[in-house]
Amino acid sequence: MENKPTGVPTVTITLTADTLGKISKYVFGNALAVWMGNNTGNTTFVKNVKALNPSLIRFPGGSWSDIFFWNGKPNDVPDSVYNGQTGKKELFYAISGKNDWPTTTENYYKLRQQTGSQGLITINYAYARYGLSAKPVEQAAHLAADWVRYDKGRTKFWEIGNENGGPWEAGWMIDTKTNKDGQPQIISGQLYGQHCKMIADSMRAAAAKIGAKIYIGGQILHFDGTTSWNNVDKTWNAGFFKEIGDGVDFYVMHNYFGTAATVDNLLSVAATDPKKNMNFIKQDIINKKAFPKPVALTEYNINTLTNPANASAPISYINGMQATILFNELIKNNFGLGARWLLASGNDGMFYQGDNSSLLWQPRPDFYYAYYQQKFTGDHAISASSNNSAILAYASRFASGETGVVIVNRGKTAQVVKIDPKNIGVGNQYYNYSLTGGTDNGDFSLFVSVNGVSPTGTQWGPRETLETIPAKAYPIENAITVSVPGRSVQLMMLEAGTNLLYPTSVASELKQELEITNYPNPFSDITTIQFQTSSTEPVSLEVFDQTGKKVSTLINEVLPSGIHQADFDGSLFPGGIYFYQLKVGNYSTTRKMILKK
Numbered sequence: 001m002e003n004k005p006t007g008v009p010t011v012t013i014t015l016t017a018d019t020l021g022k023i024s025k026y027v028f029g030n031a032l033a034v035w036m037g038n039n040t041g042n043t044t045f046v047k048n049v050k051a052l053n054p055s056l057i058r059f060p061g062g063s064w065s066d067i068f069f070w071n072g073k074p075n076d077v078p079d080s081v082y083n084g085q086t087g088k089k090e091l092f093y094a095i096s097g098k099n100d101w102p103t104t105t106e107n108y109y110k111l112r113q114q115t116g117s118q119g120l121i122t123i124n125y126a127y128a129r130y131g132l133s134a135k136p137v138e139q140a141a142h143l144a145a146d147w148v149r150y151d152k153g154r155t156k157f158w159e160i161g162n163e164n165g166g167p168w169e170a171g172w173m174i175d176t177k178t179n180k181d182g183q184p185q186i187i188s189g190q191l192y193g194q195h196c197k198m199i200a201d202s203m204r205a206a207a208a209k210i211g212a213k214i215y216i217g218g219q220i221l222h223f224d225g226t227t228s229w230n231n232v233d234k235t236w237n238a239g240f241f242k243e244i245g246d247g248v249d250f251y252v253m254h255n256y257f258g259t260a261a262t263v264d265n266l267l268s269v270a271a272t273d274p275k276k277n278m279n280f281i282k283q284d285i286i287n288k289k290a291f292p293k294p295v296a297l298t299e300y301n302i303n304t305l306t307n308p309a310n311a312s313a314p315i316s317y318i319n320g321m322q323a324t325i326l327f328n329e330l331i332k333n334n335f336g337l338g339a340r341w342l343l344a345s346g347n348d349g350m351f352y353q354g355d356n357s358s359l360l361w362q363p364r365p366d367f368y369y370a371y372y373q374q375k376f377t378g379d380h381a382i383s384a385s386s387n388n389s390a391i392l393a394y395a396s397r398f399a400s401g402e403t404g405v406v407i408v409n410r411g412k413t414a415q416v417v418k419i420d421p422k423n424i425g426v427g428n429q430y431y432n433y434s435l436t437g438g439t440d441n442g443d444f445s446l447f448v449s450v451n452g453v454s455p456t457g458t459q460w461g462p463r464e465t466l467e468t469i470p471a472k473a474y475p476i477e478n479a480i481t482v483s484v485p486g487r488s489v490q491l492m493m494l495e496a497g498t499n500l501l502y503p504t505s506v507a508s509e510l511k512q513e514l515e516i517t518n519y520p521n522p523f524s525d526i527t528t529i530q531f532q533t534s535s536t537e538p539v540s541l542e543v544f545d546q547t548g549k550k551v552s553t554l555i556n557e558v559l560p561s562g563i564h565q566a567d568f569d570g571s572l573f574p575g576g577i578y579f580y581q582l583k584v585g586n587y588s589t590t591r592k593m594i595l596k597k
Helices: 043-052 063-067 105-115 136-151 189-209 231-244 263-287 317-332 365-375 463-468 503-512
Strands: 011-022 056-059 080-083 088-091 118-123 157-160 215-219 250-257 295-302 337-340 380-386 391-397 403-409 415-421 426-437 448-450 472-475 480-484 488-496 516-519 526-533 537-544 550-559 562-569 576-584 587-595
Touching (some): 011 317, 011 391, 011 403, 011 516, 043 105, 043 365, 056 105, 056 337, 105 118, 136 157, 157 189, 189 215, 189 231, 231 263, 250 263, 263 295, 295 317, 317 337, 317 488, 365 426, 365 448, 365 488, 415 488, 426 480, 480 488, 516 576, 516 587, 526 537, 537 562
Parallel strands (some): 157 215, 215 250, 250 295, 295 337
Antiparallel strands (some): 415 480, 426 448, 426 488, 516 526, 537 550, 576 587
């Protein structure tokens, strides 16, 4: 047991049991690029990916998705295609899923089997554009459907193409002289929407025949395309939404976060852009009368493309800090899926895959942040707020009762942070892992330490001892405090229990408004209503439908002080909006919940 910090708290983080939403485990995805090669026989690589435990692995790209043929190169592809960025033709190299050196289709499945990861497959949409057959869209749809049939239900998530609205992608510009179905030279959102619907229909039909349920995504913009330098962007969403209708299951976006090569920018943009992106998409759906769908961020990382002078940013601990912020912002803003780019490469990527054999497959700093983040993420996100703008706070509840807390100190100044779990019962102890950078390379240290355990040898983090580094354990007693170094991440676990800290302030707030929440909300069958009482009081908890008719009495008795729960079983009721009313003594409050069928 460690001694608790003795300094006076300089920052307060307030937690409440208000549920922000159920957490999708698929926000912890990553990507396997075809050009990484076949490495499923490399024990170090596989061991590290298993430790990372990605909830899903995206394949085959990236841009290579649009030149990849999962079952071998067909005979109706051109010898050359246009480079949309130069307007000139270049030799076309079709990548076969059966070749020797690129990652084969079978090795992708093998890695997933080795790691227990779900899949996200990006099918080759560009083939519908540059294909030489009389009906290239049908050929592309057939190729995708064949993959679905071959997959036999192993892969839940599929997306149609990769960044096809960008001139860097194959198929953005085609040779109209060799195209046989009258397609325009330059792609548009409307054209992509038409093709996307045809391909998705073929894929679903194939899935139905093998008894599989798949989810298919289509690409949208997360920003106002009317101001873009790329003319295709200007009407992309309008055209796509008009043509696709209800034809996809989720919308796909990509983003590389950051607009300047400074730590402050790279971390602050990560804290604001996911919400900004999601809000734009939601409003654009409303404005364009499109179908609401979940949003998947199927490719993202730190942005250094506009700042090539800062090439060390993606392999520094700052990328790990940004990854932590992004994981939590994706959760907070209800993204359905996230896939970081990329598992391995020479210049960036989570694991080193370059020419230095002594460094091969070593994890870079962002691995360590992702490793711990998953372990401290519960089932439902709850509200967490900080009274210091340099300190970001996130929290979640586990079904078993524990509370996970993530603290990111973006500033250089160390702080002593007090955790105030306002209406959340806790146990006797809390635990903490502290991730900090080194003193090398200016603001962008290439090293990370965990609870003071530093890297050894040529490692960038404490990989050799990672699984045995103990958490720091502290007694809760009457307060939860933690020392937070500058530019660090703290990952905390509060034991489950019924102890309420700072009872005076909690009781005062209860008299103003009873603290009550239910989770999940929305729910499909059973939801748990949780509340607390500050003293022994008569309590009633009743559920009403939209007409005001009482449909259930869950509690009607005298209860002692503490946290209480009651389950409402909606399986026998029709879907819709319901209200639950809690009365404690002379005080009452009413909340809304949504039953989905």
